[in-house]
Amino acid sequence: MIEFSKISKVFKTKDREVHAVRDVNLTIDQGDIFGIIGFSGAGKSTLLRLVNLLEAPSTGTVKIQGTDLATLSQKDLRQLRRRIGMIFQNFNLMTSRTVAGNISYPLKLAGTPKAEIDRRTAELLRFVGLSEKARDYPEQLSGGQKQRVGIARALATNPDILICDEATSALDPETTADILKLLKRVNEEFGITVLLITHEMNVIQSICNRVAVMEQGQVIEQGDVYDVFTQPQHPTTQRFIQSVHQDIPSEQILKEWQKSGGQHLYRVLFKGSLTHNPLLSEITQKHQVPFNIIYGSVRELQNKLFGNLLISFQGNDVQVNKVIDELSQQVEIEEVQLHES
Numbered sequence: 001m002i003e004f005s006k007i008s009k010v011f012k013t014k015d016r017e018v019h020a021v022r023d024v025n026l027t028i029d030q031g032d033i034f035g036i037i038g039f040s041g042a043g044k045s046t047l048l049r050l051v052n053l054l055e056a057p058s059t060g061t062v063k064i065q066g067t068d069l070a071t072l073s074q075k076d077l078r079q080l081r082r083r084i085g086m087i088f089q090n091f092n093l094m095t096s097r098t099v100a101g102n103i104s105y106p107l108k109l110a111g112t113p114k115a116e117i118d119r120r121t122a123e124l125l126r127f128v129g130l131s132e133k134a135r136d137y138p139e140q141l142s143g144g145q146k147q148r149v150g151i152a153r154a155l156a157t158n159p160d161i162l163i164c165d166e167a168t169s170a171l172d173p174e175t176t177a178d179i180l181k182l183l184k185r186v187n188e189e190f191g192i193t194v195l196l197i198t199h200e201m202n203v204i205q206s207i208c209n210r211v212a213v214m215e216q217g218q219v220i221e222q223g224d225v226y227d228v229f230t231q232p233q234h235p236t237t238q239r240f241i242q243s244v245h246q247d248i249p250s251e252q253i254l255k256e257w258q259k260s261g262g263q264h265l266y267r268v269l270f271k272g273s274l275t276h277n278p279l280l281s282e283i284t285q286k287h288q289v290p291f292n293i294i295y296g297s298v299r300e301l302q303n304k305l306f307g308n309l310l311i312s313f314q315g316n317d318v319q320v321n322k323v324i325d326e327l328s329q330q331v332e333i334e335e336v337q338l339h340e341s
């Protein structure tokens with residue numbers, strides 16, 4: 001439903017050109033919660049601004065539901081923008097209007113009749129849990145409450161797409177979790193496609209089903225969240241994932257383990273239903289190779305399990321190799337390279 005094809009954006013300043021977005025191809029399907037992650041300056045905000053043509057691409061096309069945005073008249077573009085809600089890191093609420101006044105503002109702009117504005121505003125206030133605060137002003141609200149107002153306002157005109165620009169970056173972890181739950185409800189209850197940018201992998205992990213990783217204007221990796229989390233390909237993606245799942249112990253722990261005679265260290269990845277099988281004990285017993293789990297976890301992601309275990313196999317090389325061969329037919333397994341101590 002949102003398609004970026006060969007999109008590039010170059011900003012020309014007096015003395016140089018900045019390639020903010022380079023040759024990006026992305027497809028965001030209807031009903032996705034699609035997360036774009038990247039470090040500061042990666043080009044995420046620029047890409048978002050191309051969706052509602054707050055920026056025009058230097059080259060390439062952006063299509064929404066099959067319509068090339070570049071072909072739209074100003075009137076059609078205004079119409080389209082109403083189908084796209086947006087929320088921001090710093091909420092962007094109007095301080096001189098009440099909570100209800102902020103939420104109803106887009107409806108007023110759209111010329112909605114007063115009775116319908118009142119009905120819809122009350123409905124949205126209930127949805128975001130702020131009915132009691134209708135007459136308060138933004139300065140009387142907490143950060144999380146302000147973002148709830150932002151979400152209600154973005155939903156006022158019944159958009160198909162909700163764009164979230166670092167919507168939880170200014171919030172504490174507990175409030176972040178509440179807002180993410182609310183965004184998930186927006187997606188599930190109204191079928192709204194959510195496109196968000198963030199620099200926090202836990203946001204992607206909590207609610208997204210698809211993810212793209214950006215670096216220096218390019219998309220360096222994209223896919224289903226489960227696949228990208230369980231098998232990140234690019235070193236930058238691996239760094240982001242390490243920030244939420246530390247899948248290997250510290251150098252110091254590994255050194256101590258090595259000093260105490262540890263050897264044959266392997267990382268084994270169990271995905272989905274394989275986490276239910278006693279694979280490891282069956283295969284090691286068959287070849288009489290004792291093993292020791294020195295580090296690891298089993299986690300839930302996208303309603304599926306995946307296990308990441310660091311295992312030390314004991315015994316002679318021939319037997320250990322048989323175990324590795326057999327395991328590798330069913331799970332991902334790789335030797336962990338240890339530094340010489």
Ligand SMILES: Nc1ncnc2c1ncn2[C@@H]1O[C@H](COP(=O)(O)OP(=O)(O)OP(=O)(O)O)[C@@H](O)[C@H]1O
Pocket residue numbers: 011012013018019020038039040041042043044045046047199
């Ligand atoms: N209007 C502009 N004029 C010139 N350069 C710009 C403009 N907007 C963005 N840039 C540059 O484009 C690059 C990408 O910026 P962008 O804001 O898209 O990155 P970002 O990933 O959203 O970063 P952050 O997380 O810090 O917001 C940066 O080098 C930035 O300085």
